[in-house]
Amino acid sequence: MADESAPLDVPRNTDEVVVLDYGGQYSQLIARRVRECGVFSELLPNHVGAEEVARRKPKGLILSGGPSSVYAKGAPALDPALLELGIPVLGICYGMQLVAQALGGDVQSAEVGEFGRSTLTVKESGRLLEGLPLEQACWMSHRDTVYAPPPGFTALASSTVSPVAAFESVEKAIYGIQFHPEVVHTPFGQDILKKFLGDICGCDMTWSAANIVDDQIRLIREQIGDRKVICGLSGGVDSSVAALLVHRAVGDQLTCVFVDHGMMRKNEGDQVVKTFRDTFKVPLVAVDAETRFLDKLRGTSEPEAKRKIIGTEFIRVFEEEALKLASGGEGAKYLVQGTLYSDVIESGGGTGAATIKSHHNVGGLPDDLQFELVEPLRALFKDEVRAVGAELGLPERLVWRQPFPGPGLAIRVVGGEATKERLDLLRDADAILQDEIRGAGLYRDLWQSFCVLPDVRTVGVQGDERTYGYVVVIRAVTSDDAMTADWARLPYDLLEQIAARMIGELREVNRVVLDITSKPPGTIEWE
Template sequence: MSGPHASSDHLVTDSTAATEFVEESAVDVEAPSAVDEVVVLDFGGQYSQLIARRVRECGVYSELLPHHVGVEEVRRRKPKGLILSGGPASVYAEGAPRLDPELLELGIPVLGICYGMQLIARELGGRVEGAEVGEFGRSDLTVLEPGRLLAGTPAEQTCWMSHRDTVFSAPPGFTALASSTASPVAAIESQERDIYGIQFHPEVVHTPYGQHVLTTFLEDICGLDRSWSAASIVEEQIERIRAQVGDGRVICGLSGGVDSSVAALLVHRAVGDQLTCVFVDHGLMRKNEGEQVISAFRDHFKVPLVAVDAEERFLAKLKGVTEPEAKRKVIGAEFIRVFEEEAAKLSGAKFLVQGTLYSDVIESGGGTGAATIKSHHNVGGLPEDLEFELVEPLRALFKDEVRAVGAELGLPERLVWRQPFPGPGLAIRVVGGEATKERLDVLRDADAILQDEIRQAGLYRELWQSFCVLPDVRTVGVQGDERTYGYVVVIRAVTSDDAMTADWARLPYDLLEQIASRMINELREVNRVVLDITSKPPGTIEWE
């Protein structure tokens, strides 16, 4: 099979077709000084950032770069290892990302994953063809010869596959290490050339021995020490912030979430009162969050803070807007307009701090050849006439690393472990309709009940996210012997390690009953409560 749908890593099946993205989308951050580095080249796979994250979990610094950066850029970084990611293309498709053969001659170990392995096999004389059937999801893997890469793993195991093209024969001089349900050659290696490949995805949690394979590559093959930690980024980022900002004035859009809070504290640690945080109450936050944010930063952290009441302004901009991408872009653009107005009052602040993370970038089309899932307001939603220079100290970090940095900075545990909350707020949880004040208030009250019960049950830290969704749907009910026509509230709760994949949380039935009972009894506008049991993929965590 050939063409754009002959995917070797087709992890997003409901997205639009290929989109062009800026080169900066694959995060480029210089490695911390005196730290060994592994470079991950991104060939467009939606899981590419997970590879870098798993490497970091092994105590080795890693960086994700676009596949086309060039061999000289990779050589300049002097990495101790190179990993080629998966990707959505077929190695035979016109315009598909190619492998520069010089990357295999750098004198460092190379590991190809999925599309990366197929590129290696094709370049070095193996046979890669479209299979009769694709291989997606869990698959049985048989280890024929463990070699160096699969040493210490069982002969029979499961793994996670996502491909249509398949390696049918290994390149000359390579050993075929394993096969799977639909892949005659599922792993290869040449110890003489220090080149390795696996068809499965070791970076996802559904591959039980995936982390073991990565650790083997990093420690036993690359000879790396596990000496890097997320906390070590604090001093490095403080130096970078000072170098970028100098004596300039800085403004930070503070939402109160862990990302913007950690970004604000990092910048405040670096430049002190050159920073002014701007908290915009857009009327789209959860119940009482505005007061909590203002109190924490003004009273506890002593960070200069301007609070802006902009609820009416945002709701006016959102009037009549129902499409989710349009909501995100409207909110993102209006945020910037507010920042610009406040910056003008602050003697010309020209730097804007954002708590942008890796996942924000990748889901907004953050890898050359990757698909856009949704535009995050701080990435895809920024206006073209942005007047600020961005300061994004967390752009190369994953959520768990941000939490570690937050703890290092002294952020209270309740804020460090606050569940993710979308920048556009509750507007994108009013689904299929306009985010009116009435609907937002209903959703806010329902969500407050959910959060209260989840915390009382001791489950808050166990869940990646738990929240309510308010669809633009009303249903017939009976309350007090009278017919009602009320809103439906959807409960969404998921478990995840990284937000790239997620499973719906199996909340106890008695807890669900208590939540539903409170919502229906306490909220006159609600007469039905339902539970979302969709995992990611195929769904996303948020509904919009």
């Protein structure tokens, strides 16, 4: 796995802004919002130091929020040299408090924390808030508060609880805001970021995800040379875009390996094979490994154990296929994966974040991996991957396919063993859900929609007879990047139709329920 502080392969002639991660839940979102403004951004752990930041020659620096108190023992500290790099700095929440503390401002623990929606009152617009309303909504998440800005700084605004909710020193090009501009609950947040990036940092705001295609092809060629490479193709947008990028770069040196582990959605395996082998003419090996995976999973119900087993078995299948593809005694040396930023952060990689769950293509890799990884999408968010896919000519249905976990339906059989019987039942229920969602014209509006099959049975009455059947849970969410998500308000008549079909067509099901949990506090997947 790549060094978390190693520079990303930035497209040539592209301005960059570095975001330092102090552990905030929105750190990835800051980087994403910067990119939406047309400026390439890179998220680095806070401990890398000024020398590492300077090596990237950024046009600006953003210090993220974080859960710590600036006074707490062991709390992430600010390297003072970061403020002497000669580039504009924007501190957000904890980042603002670090700046205030370092430069002689007054930061104290408030009697009352400020969490959620608040009102920002602008006293002096200054440069950062110029042209914005004097009163506006903002989103707060802090307990420490800045009571006075550093000497020479101008206090720009206050909020419901914070005496100083924004400050700036135009001379030093250092700015601070207590609220979070990156979340949608701060309506003018993107305007503030654009002001910082464009007017203050002087960035050329022309970057887009499509710009990376040529550069990634060049980098893939440099990494692989004339060696053979295999790609674990799942049919999802991530692995599909990664596979097509590598195929563009090295042609038939790539062989895609599609492993049908028996946990795909209905008819999905056939669709994947047809699309890549027949339409895109990509060399493809399809492996029927359903029995093999089910044998490995027998008796396993714990979710992390399922993910680790499936991740390890995937790699073992790849290794076996690499040997079969050997030519002149030399097999495939490289493994392509569609790893994304969100995969890395949720697996505890990149910035030292807590592990929420292991992804099969990140945390699930065995220690004795025999391949060098090729991860052309590792720096991209999901919406950016879709943009690259469209640029590469992938069909719309594939580009907009909803995310599907690498371990497949196994992790949607919750609390019990993923047997063939349960997987087939879940597959049929999911097919009904997708058919109705598409029929209602809502597929593109949803980030994900799927079914969960808990290891629970309930009493029901069907045809005047007592039944004891499975419960199917409908899960549908809206999101921009999977870092946060809200449950989708599906129409009642649609939910009624879905439930009626599932209970009517699936003999083993006698109850359908709806999950209305947002993320946070829940995750999108149940396991």
